[in-house]
Amino acid sequence: MDKRTQSDLEHAFIEFVDRVQELGFEFDYLAKLDLRYVKGEAALSPHSMANKITLRPEDFIKQEKSLLNEDDDS
Numbered sequence: 001m002d003k004r005t006q007s008d009l010e011h012a013f014i015e016f017v018d019r020v021q022e023l024g025f026e027f028d029y030l031a032k033l034d035l036r037y038v039k040g041e042a043a044l045s046p047h048s049m050a051n052k053i054t055l056r057p058e059d060f061i062k063q064e065k066s067l068l069n070e071d072d073d074s
Helices: 001-020 055-071
Strands: 033-036 053-057
Touching: 001 053, 001 055, 053 055
Parallel strands: none
Antiparallel strands: 033 053
């Protein structure tokens, strides 16, 4: 999986996390998504670590809050 694909996936996940919070839901902080990239030649080996990504909502919520706090400081 290339960096662009990973970045696009993380951006879509951030939008999902934001929308879930806007709707008034909280995440169970033990929750995570384990994904395996299945497109193209890179996906031929199910044992390749480069084809796997784990997304945890709290990682993105913390990043987003710290980015907002940095904007407040300027």
